[in-house]
Amino acid sequence: MQRKIALVASNAPAAMEAEADLRPLYDFVELAEADLLIALGGDGFLLHMLHQLLDQRRSLPVFGMNRGTIGFLMNEFRVEGLLDRIAAARPYLIHPLSGDITTISGERHILPAINEISLLRETRQAAKLEVMINERTMLEELACDGVLVSTPAGSTAYNLSANGPILPLDSAMLAITPISPFRPRRWRGALVPESTSIRFNVREAAKRPVSAVADQREIRDVKTVLVTTDRSRPLTLLFDPDQGLDERIAMEQFVV
The missing domain is CATH 3.40.50.10330 (Probable inorganic polyphosphate/atp-NAD kinase; domain 1)
Structure with missing residues (x-):
């Protein structure tokens, strides 16, 4: 045909x-x-x-x-x-990834991402983020310029520039990669199965504003970001x- x-x-x-x-x-x-x-x-x-x-x-x-x-x-x-x-x-x-994003004002946005979803500080002050895996707190406070979650297809893009690992396409894994982490100093990220839910809660969100970027789409002044894989x-x-x-x-x- x-x-x-x-x-x-x-x-x-x-x-x-x-x-x-x-x-x-x-x-x-x-x-x-x-x-x-x-x-x-x-x-x-x-x-x-x-x-x-x-x-x-x-x-x-x-x-x-x-x-x-x-x-x-x-x-x-x-x-x-x-x-x-x-x-x-x-x-x-x-x-693709799905980012369920809630802002300080209570607005909710659900955005897809093919390469990565990143959280980035908006001002000169470092972002402070709680990192949760499957609703369990793994890092009480990550002080950094930002953090990203990358798919295998996107692992050679921004993720690699931030010293994240390259993921084989069939790995069924996601890379969590910090951007210029300050504390904890020795944390260099994590690899998790693509079935994992990854939640970032922004600490002091009004004082230390953070934006969320899903590939090319940005939401500013976020409070929480939940990242999952959308297999649908x-x-x-x-x-x-x-x-x-x-x-x-x-x-x-x-x-x-």
Whole structure:
């Protein structure tokens, strides 16, 4: 059965040029009619499109081609043989995080994240956070610039920059990584099963304001953040057989 493929591109010149090269060669449909999506751009644009699919509660497989900077989650851009590449592509299932966020004023927001959910201090004063695992207090007070919870797919992004561990894609684990921790000085984070609930309670929230960021979406002046894995809305990324995401994550551990 012939697939109904939609093509979208970021507003970067290289992505728009690639879109202009592809459109005359293949029969693309509108995104609303598609059962597969090709995204042209960088990792940030791919995350944007995945969030759009999450918001629409759609589960289209996505084949990204890099017309951005890093392109860790993307395939190499080539004009020729696109349909054959899609037919041979390896699927990788990703389960996003869900952040249940309550602000000082009592507002509640539930945001998905594909890479990570982070808590960050808003002012010059360090954040003070209680860290709870499955509603059990594990750290009474973490004084830090922030802390993040990363998925395996996101473990090579902000998490790695904060000296967090790289997680194999099939590890079914989450990384909790502190950002510039002050106390306790020797705590460098934790690995927990993806079934774990992770709660952060902000101490002195008015005096030491903290924001919560789910990938690219920010909520300021938060009081509590509950992070869980949402297995009800899986996302599928497609990769060329010789450029699988699991191999990329494994190789990233040996980059010097």
